Amino acid sequence: MALILERRVERARKWMWLSPLLALALTVVAGAIIFALAGVNPLHGLYTYFISPLMDGWDREKLIAKAAPLVLIGVGLAVAYTANVWNIGAEGQFVAGALLAGLVPVFLPAWQGPSVMAAMLLLGVIGGLAWAMVPALLRARFHANEILTSLMLVYVMRLAYDWAVRGPLRDPQAMNFPKTVRFEGWQVLPAWGEIHLGAAFALVAALVLYVVMVKMLKGFELRALGSSPRAARFAGFSEHRAIYFVFAVSGALAGLAGACDVMGVSRQLQAPYEPNYGFVAIIVAFLGRLNPVGVIFAGLLLALSYMGGETAKVTLGISDNIAKVFQGMLLIFILACDTLILYRIRWQGRA
Amino acid sequence: MKSVPAQTPLLEARKLTKTFGALTANDAVDLVVREGEIHALLGENGAGKSTLVKMLYGALQPTSGALFWKGEAIAIANPAAARVLGIGMVFQHFSLFEALTAVENIALALPGDFDLAALSQRITTLSADYGLPLQPSATIADLSVGERQRVEIVRCLLQNPKLLILDEPTSVLTPQEAEQLFITLKRLAAEGCAILYISHRLEEVRRICQRATILRQGRVVAACDPRRETPASLARLMVGGDIHAVRAHRDEAAGPVRLKVNELSLPPDGPFSVALKDISLAVRGGEVFCIAGVAGNGQSELFDALSGERLADYGHAVEIDDQPAGRHGVNWRRRHGAAFVPEERLGHGAVPMFHLSDNVVLTRHAVDATVAANRRVLRPGARAIADRVIAAFDVRKGKPDPEARALSGGNLQKYVVGREMDRNPGVLVVNQPTWGVDAGAAATIRQALVDLATRGAAVLVISQDLDEIFEIADRIAVIARGELSEAHAAREMTPEMIGLYMAGMAEAAEAQAAGEGSHGPHP
Numbered sequence: 001m002a003l004i005l006e007r008r009v010e011r012a013r014k015w016m017w018l019s020p021l022l023a024l025a026l027t028v029v030a031g032a033i034i035f036a037l038a039g040v041n042p043l044h045g046l047y048t049y050f051i052s053p054l055m056d057g058w059d060r061e062k063l064i065a066k067a068a069p070l071v072l073i074g075v076g077l078a079v080a081y082t083a084n085v086w087n088i089g090a091e092g093q094f095v096a097g098a099l100l101a102g103l104v105p106v107f108l109p110a111w112q113g114p115s116v117m118a119a120m121l122l123l124g125v126i127g128g129l130a131w132a133m134v135p136a137l138l139r140a141r142f143h144a145n146e147i148l149t150s151l152m153l154v155y156v157m158r159l160a161y162d163w164a165v166r167g168p169l170r171d172p173q174a175m176n177f178p179k180t181v182r183f184e185g186w187q188v189l190p191a192w193g194e195i196h197l198g199a200a201f202a203l204v205a206a207l208v209l210y211v212v213m214v215k216m217l218k219g220f221e222l223r224a225l226g227s228s229p230r231a232a233r234f235a236g237f238s239e240h241r242a243i244y245f246v247f248a249v250s251g252a253l254a255g256l257a258g259a260c261d262v263m264g265v266s267r268q269l270q271a272p273y274e275p276n277y278g279f280v281a282i283i284v285a286f287l288g289r290l291n292p293v294g295v296i297f298a299g300l301l302l303a304l305s306y307m308g309g310e311t312a313k314v315t316l317g318i319s320d321n322i323a324k325v326f327q328g329m330l331l332i333f334i335l336a337c338d339t340l341i342l343y344r345i346r347w348q349g350r351a
Numbered sequence: 352m353k354s355v356p357a358q359t360p361l362l363e364a365r366k367l368t369k370t371f372g373a374l375t376a377n378d379a380v381d382l383v384v385r386e387g388e389i390h391a392l393l394g395e396n397g398a399g400k401s402t403l404v405k406m407l408y409g410a411l412q413p414t415s416g417a418l419f420w421k422g423e424a425i426a427i428a429n430p431a432a433a434r435v436l437g438i439g440m441v442f443q444h445f446s447l448f449e450a451l452t453a454v455e456n457i458a459l460a461l462p463g464d465f466d467l468a469a470l471s472q473r474i475t476t477l478s479a480d481y482g483l484p485l486q487p488s489a490t491i492a493d494l495s496v497g498e499r500q501r502v503e504i505v506r507c508l509l510q511n512p513k514l515l516i517l518d519e520p521t522s523v524l525t526p527q528e529a530e531q532l533f534i535t536l537k538r539l540a541a542e543g544c545a546i547l548y549i550s551h552r553l554e555e556v557r558r559i560c561q562r563a564t565i566l567r568q569g570r571v572v573a574a575c576d577p578r579r580e581t582p583a584s585l586a587r588l589m590v591g592g593d594i595h596a597v598r599a600h601r602d603e604a605a606g607p608v609r610l611k612v613n614e615l616s617l618p619p620d621g622p623f624s625v626a627l628k629d630i631s632l633a634v635r636g637g638e639v640f641c642i643a644g645v646a647g648n649g650q651s652e653l654f655d656a657l658s659g660e661r662l663a664d665y666g667h668a669v670e671i672d673d674q675p676a677g678r679h680g681v682n683w684r685r686r687h688g689a690a691f692v693p694e695e696r697l698g699h700g701a702v703p704m705f706h707l708s709d710n711v712v713l714t715r716h717a718v719d720a721t722v723a724a725n726r727r728v729l730r731p732g733a734r735a736i737a738d739r740v741i742a743a744f745d746v747r748k749g750k751p752d753p754e755a756r757a758l759s760g761g762n763l764q765k766y767v768v769g770r771e772m773d774r775n776p777g778v779l780v781v782n783q784p785t786w787g788v789d790a791g792a793a794a795t796i797r798q799a800l801v802d803l804a805t806r807g808a809a810v811l812v813i814s815q816d817l818d819e820i821f822e823i824a825d826r827i828a829v830i831a832r833g834e835l836s837e838a839h840a841a842r843e844m845t846p847e848m849i850g851l852y853m854a855g856m857a858e859a860a861e862a863q864a865a866g867e868g869s870h871g872p873h874p
Contacts, residue, residue, distance in 0.1 A: 010754045011704065217716055217726050224713065228702040233660050234693060235713045236682035 005343040015341045020287050020298070022340075023333035030329050040316055048315050049308035049326070061194035063303050065265070068195075069094070069257040069277040071202040071299035074284035075209050075292045076250030082213065082290050084226035085246045089135060089150030090254040091278025092157035093128035097255025098262045099161050100127030102269040105183045106169050116186045121259050128255015129248050131157060136247035140240045146247075158274065165271040179270035189264035196264030198257065203296070205253055210292040222246065254278060280306075283331045286338075302327065359422040361386045361545050362407065362438075362514055367416035369402050376402040378569040379416065384514060389536060389546045391556040391577055394566035395589055395789040400549050403566070404516050407547070408440045409433040439507030440516040443523075445499050447491045454487035457506045478505050481535050496645060497528040504535070515539065516547045521555060522815070525645055526850035533559050552818070553582040565589055586790065606636025609809035610689070610778045611670040615663055615677075617656055625649040627656060630835045632828060634809040636777070639800060640838065641824035642813045643849050649833035650813045651694060654782040657811070658691040659684045671778055682717035688777035690714075692768050694786060694813075696760065700767040703756035707741070707748075708733040710755050711770060718774070736773060744769035744795060761792035768796050772803060779803060782813040797823050817846055831855050839864055 028046060035045030053059050073090045080087045101124040104116060111119075134153055138144035166178045173181075189196040213219035224232040225242050233239065257277065262269055284302050288295030309323025364382040368375065377399045384390050394400045405411040407418070409427035418425055420436055427433050430440075447456050454471045461470075471487035478485040483501045491499060500520065507515055517536075521529040536546055536559060550556050556563060556577050563577040565588045573588045580588075610633070617627040627649055634640040644650055655661040657669060659681040666675030671687050681691070691714075693699040701710045711733040716723035721732035737752065744765040748758055755763060768784060784800065785793035801823050804810045813830075814820050820827060821841065828838040829852035836852045843864060851860035 009749075009757045215727055217712075217723050217728055220709070220712055220716070220723075220728050224702055224705070227704045228698050230695070230699045231702045231713060234658070234681065234691075234699055236659075236680055236685075236717060 004346055006346050007343055011341050016289055019337040019340055020334055023330060023337045026333045027330045031326060038318055049312050053304060053307035053311050063307055064199055065194045066303035066306050067299040068199040068202045069261055070281050070284050070302050071296055072205055072257040073254045073278055073281035074295040074299055075206045076253035077281055077285040078290040078292055078295050079209055080246035080250045081285055082226050083222040083242050083246045085243055086147045087150050087247060087250045088147050089154045090281055092154035093131045093251040093254035094258040094278045095157045095161050096127040096131040097124035097258030099164060100124060101259035102180055102262055105187045106180050112186045120263060124255045124259020125252045129252040132247040132251020136244050140243045161273060162271045165269050180268050183267045188267055189260060191264060198260030198264055206292040206296050280327055283327055286334055363419040365417045368414050370414045375569050380571055382564055384545050384547055386545050387540050387543045388562060389540050389548055389560045391560035391563035392547055392549045393563055393589055398566040399569040400566055408438060434510055437513035439510060439512035441503045441507060443518040445503055447499055447502060449492040453485060453489050453502045456502060460506050474505055477508060482531060483535055496523040512544060514545045518549045523646060525853040526846045553585045606807055608633045609636045609672050610634040610811060613667050615656060615668040625652050625833045627652050628834045634811050636807045636809050637804055638825040639804045639810045639812060639823050641820040641827050642830050643820050643827060644830035645853050646815055648831050650782060650830060654693060657780045685718045690771035690774055690776035690779050692771055692781040694782040696763045696767055697756060701755040704754055706752045706754055708737040708752050711736045740766060740769040740773050761788040764788045765792050765795060772799055776808060778809045780811045784812060785819060829853055
């Protein structure tokens with residue numbers, strides 16, 4: 001007997017959505033095993049990790065706040081990946097947005113009023129977009145692999161940010177701590193409890209991009225380019241234009257998320273600053289089936305994995321690196337389960 | 352079936368069956384091949400020919416049934432085992448390393464030690480002996496398709512085969528190259544080697560084969576002597592009904608020039624691409640203009656330049672209805688009445704993972720307000736067009752709006768051609784309209800091309816299939832190494848002239864054209 005993969009005639013739509021659920025189930029099972037190996041009662045561990053963060057209202061607010069940047073970045077990446085453009089550098093674009101937005105309170109501390117909030121958000125968008133244009137240009141002009149260039153630029157931007165916050169942007173009154181002045185008044189995003197305005201941006205971005213991808217010709221163009229570049233060229237769609245477009249969209253949204261994070265959560269720039277939202281959003285995009293509405297749910301789930309990691313650290317006394325383990329397992333399982341969309345598994349006896 | 356002869360057959364298959372899931376590709380197939388005969392295996396695409404020979408060559412294992420080699424029951428576990436028995440096969444798609452030389456490629460397939468010098472010597476002797484001249488030190492990448500096929504054949508011959516299987520060997524050859532191949536095959540047969548010859552070219556089967564086994568939908572429908580059949584009777588057996596001949600249309604194409612190419616030159620756009628050199632042509636409304644040529648001589652490059660997927664250096668290089676189009680892209684050309692059908696159905700003419708209706712949007716979004724308007728895709732409009740094309744061209748499919756890749760080759764080709772026909776274009780450029788398509792679908796497509804011309808459109812067909820060209824063309828030109836020959840009226844053209852043009856011997860072809868009136872075409 002042998003286990004064989006047999007190609008399906010068409011994609012199995014039901015597996016498009018069953019695959020992430022199966023991946024989640026496998027992650028839970030694997031997680032239980034890991035808890036057991038770490039000497040924790042698996043059921044107690046899973047309860048602590050997945051359920052307890054949802055039990056009180058303050059935690060639920062925090063969950064949505066955490067999900068906001070993941071969704072905002074994730075929808076942009078979903079659009080890029082649909083077009084077969086692999087922007088892996090959203091983390092760098094996120095930091096670029098945060099850095100640019102942070103320039104305003106540092107250099108123009110007296111500027112107040114709604115205009116300063118708009119300006120900071122806009123600078124965040126510009127920062128992320130500009131940083132994303134580098135790999136876009138390298139890919140479109142020189143055929144440089146954007147997976148490598150966009151990823152490497154993350155580390156360039158992290159170092160640039162670190163230098164800036166330890167150097168020219170540092171608050172002289174901060175006792176040599178690497179941080180800027182605190183943002184005040186209109187430099188801070190309005191918030192409802194833990195949830196700041198970024199969550200609203202994420203929801204709007206997801207819904208707008210859903211309409212673009214499903215109803216508009218632009219979405220059709222990106223899907224065609226992602227699926228069959230030669231046929232897309234035959235349709236008159238330009239691959240170069242699409243590369244710039246998806247890098248611009250995903251970079252701008254990552255930059256906006258970065259601006260929102262420093263304006264809504266930390267309310268100052270501080271080093272080191274490695275929230276990893278840009279990387280986790282890659283998992284969010286895949287788990288959400290590259291569908292902007294699916295990304296909303298995936299973002300909430302991955303936000304839970306952050307929260308669970310913190311809870312597990314406090315309650316169970318294990319490293320919060322457990323969150324990264326869960327996130328990594330989820331990505332591996334989802335990619336593996338996606339095989340079932342195009343293939344079916346069959347047992348076959350010897351001929 | 353014929354009665355079993357006294358002589359033990361070389362190879363016999365009894366009730367050979369192969370199923371893939373729910374599909375029965377071969378259903379209780381009986382086949383008898385004797386020493387020294389050239390045996391044709393005939394059938395449409397999808398009739399099960401490839402499955403059958405793959406089982407004979409050990410590349411597939413039968414689900415049930417038995418194989419006998421010289422009267423003894425055997426199982427052929429893999430191609431290596433087949434070669435040990437003495438079965439050689441020349442595939443339609445060659446399995447050669449392009450960066451290596453001919454002798455290196457052959458050495459790789461032979462058992463034992465490498466002795467390239469001695470092997471080169473054997474290759475030279477053997478290839479000259481069989482009339483297949485071959486330079487052992489030539490790099491494969493530099494060889495023509497016909498020469499590459501010779502490498503494959505010589506590779507088989509060096510192993511002294513008792514049965515040689517050839518899969519559509521002449522589909523890539525010029526008529527002259529095919530003639531040479533026939534001489535070699537007859538000589539091999541005379542020496543006692545059996546040849547299993549897969550083809551759908553009925554004329555050549557009637558010329559060189561003594562027996563034929565005809566498959567339809569995985570079953571043997573007849574075993575006959577092709578020399579006693581007519582092409583029509585063989586075709587009827589293959590298809591299971593009469594294929595109506597394409598209605599010839601008017602003699603005179605009196606319309607204005609609708610598609611014009613003026614001294615178009617383009618450099619190659621990749622290492623395996625062909626440069627276009629100084630191509631000029633003019634297609635009038637009402638005529639079918641065919642460009643013949645062996646694959647890989649600039650056909651796809653010319654198609655891309657005509658469709659606007661590659662732009663020319665100046666506008667007048669391509670003119671559509673007297674308007675310079677050379678600097679405009681594919682959708683501008685579509686808006687000016689042109690339509691295009693590329694060679695590759697899946698991945699060029701259609702997105703494999705898209706539904707048929709979305710594949711309407713692919714080529715119509717810029718020209719049809721019912722499909723896309725205000726930057727939105729209008730799916731009901733696209734569905735309506737898809738349904739119309741499906742009905743008009745009898746596209747067979749499993750469900751209402753399947754993904755393109757779920758269709759069979761012939762049905763998808765009908766759909767892709769029909770999608771453009773549905774626009775009633777003034778200019779149609781189509782590359783290899785019936786490549787890999789069954790005879791019934793091919794007839795439908797050819798008729799549609801002729802009918803479109805009759806309605807006043809300029810139809811440019813790029814094709815490798817000479818039968819097809821002579822069936823539908825009003826005028827014929829030949830493309831070879833990126834250059835286009837002078838166009839001649841179809842009735843003045845002969846296969847020999849086309850062959851000379853294909854071989855790059857334009858002067859000899861022109862001389863034949865000039866001498867046409869005095870001594871007529873060769874038979």
